[in-house]
Amino acid sequence: xENVIEIRNLTKSYxxxxxxxxxSLDVKNGEIFGxxxxxxxxxxxxxxxxxxxxxxxxxxxxxxxxxxxxEHEKILRSVGYMPSEAWFYDTMKVSDVIKYAADVRGLDCxxxxxxxxxxxKVNKDKRIKELSLGNRKKVSIVCAMQHKPELFIFDEPTSxxxxxxxxxxxxxxxxxxxxxxxxLLSTHVxxxxxxxxxxxxxxxxxxxxxxxxxxxxxxxxxxxxEDEEEK
Amino acid sequence: MRHIFAKELKLNMKSFIIWSxxxxxxGLACILLYKSMQGDMxxxxxxxxxxxxxxxxxxMSTLSIATLKGYFATEVGTVHGLGGGMFAAIMAISIxxxxxxxxxxxxxxxxPVSRSKVLLAKGLCVAVYxxxxxxxxxxxxxxxxxxxxxxxxxxxxxxxxxRQMIMNFELAGICFGISSISWKNRMGLGIALxxxxxxxxxxxxxxxxxxDYLFVGPYSYANAAEIFTxxxxxxxxxxxxxxxxxxxxxxxxxxxxxxxxxx
Numbered sequence: 001x002e003n004v005i006e007i008r009n010l011t012k013s014y015x016x017x018x019x020x021x022x023x024s025l026d027v028k029n030g031e032i033f034g035x036x037x038x039x040x041x042x043x044x045x046x047x048x049x050x051x052x053x054x055x056x057x058x059x060x061x062x063x064x065x066x067x068x069x070x071e072h073e074k075i076l077r078s079v080g081y082m083p084s085e086a087w088f089y090d091t092m093k094v095s096d097v098i099k100y101a102a103d104v105r106g107l108d109c110x111x112x113x114x115x116x117x118x119x120x121k122v123n124k125d126k127r128i129k130e131l132s133l134g135n136r137k138k139v140s141i142v143c144a145m146q147h148k149p150e151l152f153i154f155d156e157p158t159s160x161x162x163x164x165x166x167x168x169x170x171x172x173x174x175x176x177x178x179x180x181x182x183x184l185l186s187t188h189v190x191x192x193x194x195x196x197x198x199x200x201x202x203x204x205x206x207x208x209x210x211x212x213x214x215x216x217x218x219x220x221x222x223x224x225x226e227d228e229e230e231k
Numbered sequence: 232m233r234h235i236f237a238k239e240l241k242l243n244m245k246s247f248i249i250w251s252x253x254x255x256x257x258g259l260a261c262i263l264l265y266k267s268m269q270g271d272m273x274x275x276x277x278x279x280x281x282x283x284x285x286x287x288x289x290x291m292s293t294l295s296i297a298t299l300k301g302y303f304a305t306e307v308g309t310v311h312g313l314g315g316g317m318f319a320a321i322m323a324i325s326i327x328x329x330x331x332x333x334x335x336x337x338x339x340x341x342x343p344v345s346r347s348k349v350l351l352a353k354g355l356c357v358a359v360y361x362x363x364x365x366x367x368x369x370x371x372x373x374x375x376x377x378x379x380x381x382x383x384x385x386x387x388x389x390x391x392x393x394r395q396m397i398m399n400f401e402l403a404g405i406c407f408g409i410s411s412i413s414w415k416n417r418m419g420l421g422i423a424l425x426x427x428x429x430x431x432x433x434x435x436x437x438x439x440x441x442x443d444y445l446f447v448g449p450y451s452y453a454n455a456a457e458i459f460t461x462x463x464x465x466x467x468x469x470x471x472x473x474x475x476x477x478x479x480x481x482x483x484x485x486x487x488x489x490x491x492x493x494x
Contacts, residue, residue, distance in 0.1 A: 014491075048492075051341055052340070053340060054491045054492070055489060073345050075343075076344075079341070087335050087338065088335055089238075090333070101342060
């Protein structure tokens with residue numbers, strides 16, 4: 001099975017502050033990969049390094065077989081990313097934001113966008129500044145999915161979404177993954193990991209540890225969030 | 232890239248319309264007021280032309296404000312210089328940093344487009360609006376001359392507008408460079424910078440010892456009094472302006488491509 005994400009010895013620091021240390025990770029084609037860890041553990045740093053938002057100090061990242069630095073633009077054509085905080089341009093209408101994301105990609109995604117909007121009950125006529133966090137997140141999901149990418153990267157996608165929309169969101173992911181996509185899911189929700197993920201890893205204090213199985217119980221899961229000192 | 236360019240044009244349209252109409256109409260109003268003030272102008276012109284260094288600073292020793300050309304150079308020259316400088320600085324200093332301040336950076340930079348292309352689209356947007364600002368203001372000022380049935384000093388007005396535009400480009404270039412290193416909107420810094428350059432030029436013309444260093448500032452080659460009295464083209468100042476524009480924009484591209492983006 002081919003690796004869609006290959007991270008080798010990734011180290012990123014913010015001046016004297018720790019970011020991530022010597023992280024190596026493989027995500028295989030067709031997986032829904034659970035990416036766990038307490039706040040500030042380094043999950044977002046890893047994701048943001050993969051997407052080229054951060055310039056990492058050491059290591060290498062290959063996505064879909066391409067070098068994340070040299071072929072950054074090409075990689076992003078095949079990636080759908082949803083950040084934990086979904087922000088757009090306040091004065092733009094939802095429909096304009098969705099179309100703008102497709103236009104920049106040079107694609108007509110109107111059919112797929114309409115399908116996702118209907119499923120997630122997105123009101124396309126409102127302006128971004130009129131939306132709640134949950135509704136902004138729905139717009140972000142549409143922007144990440146409408147071009148049917150080969151790789152999804154979701155950073156805490158379900159926070160702020162109501163349970164029904166969460167259910168529809170995972171139905172959509174399952175559908176895309178069944179059609180050959182891969183998904184990296186950064187989350188704090190145990191049920192999401194247990195129910196949907198096929199493999200998982202946990203980040204603690206900038207270091208990554210692969211889990212034997214994503215099917216874990218509450219106690220083990222919460223143990224990951226305890227401080228080293230408490231253990 | 233054209234979609235990012237079009238989006239930037241759309242997002243900055245309101246600011247452009249407000250600034251170009253405010254500055255242009257204020258200049259036009261100044262011109263139209265000339266006739267009603269013409270009677271009192273002669274005495275005023277004599278008084279103003281004998282104020283020593285201050286007359287030099289505002290060009291009133293070489294131009295008479297009793298003539299429309301002199302009145303335009305001293306009054307509208309100041310309004311346009313300050314207004315245009317502030318517009319250029321405000322627009323350029325927020326154009327890059329607004330993505331990180333407004334948290335829209337993760338959206339735009341997760342799309343398949345390089346940082347350089349985003350910067351190019353943003354830089355082009357600033358350039359287009361500065362050219363359009365100059366054209367709108369220039370047409371309004373020319374309209375003022377025509378409305379008063381006065382002879383239009385076409386060549387001098389054109390030179391004044393083009394030099395002012397270059398000055399706006401220089402200020403915008405410096406602010407574009409600052410915007411590339413900033414994670415926050417520095418509108419106040421942009422305004423302060425344009426005001427500092429303006430007062431550097433005014434003080435430089437008042438203080439004799441500073442006159443030799445005037446060419447460093449962007450307002451030096453855009454001085455209306457010098458242009459409307461057909462003074463020699465300040466080649467040194469224009470070369471420095473060109474170097475500043477190229478270096479500031481090149482710095483913005485270089486620095487923005489190597490730095491981390493805030494979430």
